Amino acid sequence: MKIAFYDTKPYDKVWFDTMAQEYNAEIKYFDFKLNAETACLSKGSDVVCIFVNDTADKETLDILHENGVKLLALRSAGYNNVDFKSAFGKIHVVRVPDYSPAAVAEHAIALLLTLNRKTHRAYSRTRDNNFNINGFIGIDLAGKTAGVIGTGKIGRVFAGICKGFGMSVLAYDPYPVQDLDVKYTGLDELLESSDVISLHCPLTPETRHMINRENLEKMKSKAILINTSRGALIDTSALIEALKNRKIGGAGLDVYEEESEYFFEDLSDTIIEDDELSRLLTFPNVLLTSHQAFFTEEAMHEIARVTMENVKAFESGGALENEICYKCDGPCEKKNKNRCF
Ligand code: NAI
Numbered sequence: 001m002k003i004a005f006y007d008t009k010p011y012d013k014v015w016f017d018t019m020a021q022e023y024n025a026e027i028k029y030f031d032f033k034l035n036a037e038t039a040c041l042s043k044g045s046d047v048v049c050i051f052v053n054d055t056a057d058k059e060t061l062d063i064l065h066e067n068g069v070k071l072l073a074l075r076s077a078g079y080n081n082v083d084f085k086s087a088f089g090k091i092h093v094v095r096v097p098d099y100s101p102a103a104v105a106e107h108a109i110a111l112l113l114t115l116n117r118k119t120h121r122a123y124s125r126t127r128d129n130n131f132n133i134n135g136f137i138g139i140d141l142a143g144k145t146a147g148v149i150g151t152g153k154i155g156r157v158f159a160g161i162c163k164g165f166g167m168s169v170l171a172y173d174p175y176p177v178q179d180l181d182v183k184y185t186g187l188d189e190l191l192e193s194s195d196v197i198s199l200h201c202p203l204t205p206e207t208r209h210m211i212n213r214e215n216l217e218k219m220k221s222k223a224i225l226i227n228t229s230r231g232a233l234i235d236t237s238a239l240i241e242a243l244k245n246r247k248i249g250g251a252g253l254d255v256y257e258e259e260s261e262y263f264f265e266d267l268s269d270t271i272i273e274d275d276e277l278s279r280l281l282t283f284p285n286v287l288l289t290s291h292q293a294f295f296t297e298e299a300m301h302e303i304a305r306v307t308m309e310n311v312k313a314f315e316s317g318g319a320l321e322n323e324i325c326y327k328c329d330g331p332c333e334k335k336n337k338n339r340c341f
Pocket of ligand 1: 101149152153174200201202229230292293
């Protein structure tokens, strides 16, 4: 199969080239993102492979369809950038649902530990021969409460690590699971009682801006907020206001509402136009990473392998285990030979 691969980074080639040989696939790499302007370059490809900041809206999908593209292969777990209603009946959409929950949960923990003990600032200070520890005081996590919003694959690993630290774990999820050693509560109770709050739910119309002004007000004044899921779960203006007014203790963010223009790019010679991003970067108690939570060797190997398995299943006419459609908010019917349509 011929694959048009958008938003390629050097590390993508390392993992996908090896896998393409194994699966006998032909990949055409583009270093720009998919959108309505670049979709024309998919002509001649059966599959288009995209990542989190590519755009698969109606206009783009219509062009892909006209160009004969049959499969949109997301090399990510999240899929909020795809207009599924427009794809339905035309282009099958597959994803990599769980390449390494540990990778993301461990990065969320890295953000938490760094923010709490200020190791990001200590690193710079000691390298400047400044061995002063003023301002670096943290809290013991043991005995504190972690609030986990979304107890899917990643949220549960995060909860397990917090348990290992000796924390109690509260959880909020409209679909609670039975076998998890956490206390499910309502969202309000979680926000009011947690010392650490970590977001692990998908971005949907319901979860967009779930961390808004009102909910930030409910948090403890020293609470640390961690977001490794999707930027728009948080209303950034409200977060900035809460940080300025010392309403929360800090924020560890691997994702940002308007990240698509900035994240994954080297813009060190550029003036940043986004004032909210710039403001976030000024707070000593905000730690921002550039959507790298997924980025481990194990995860990259799995992303490449499962993407190729998805393509192979499509090519062979087999069941599309990792297919998603607009009906998939509930169970996907997959009526047609284990496919959505
Ligand atoms: P998952 O599908 O296994 O779990 C999501 C959980 O959120 C489910 O239990 C679901 O019931 C719950 N949920 C749905 N609506 C909710 C709501 N309104 N409030 C609270 N919980 C709700 O997903 P997984 O694999 O754990 O991934 C979670 C998110 O992490 C993804 O949606 C994706 O956006 C993000 N992600 C980020 C990565 C990164 O590199 N920063 C990498 C991979 C995923």
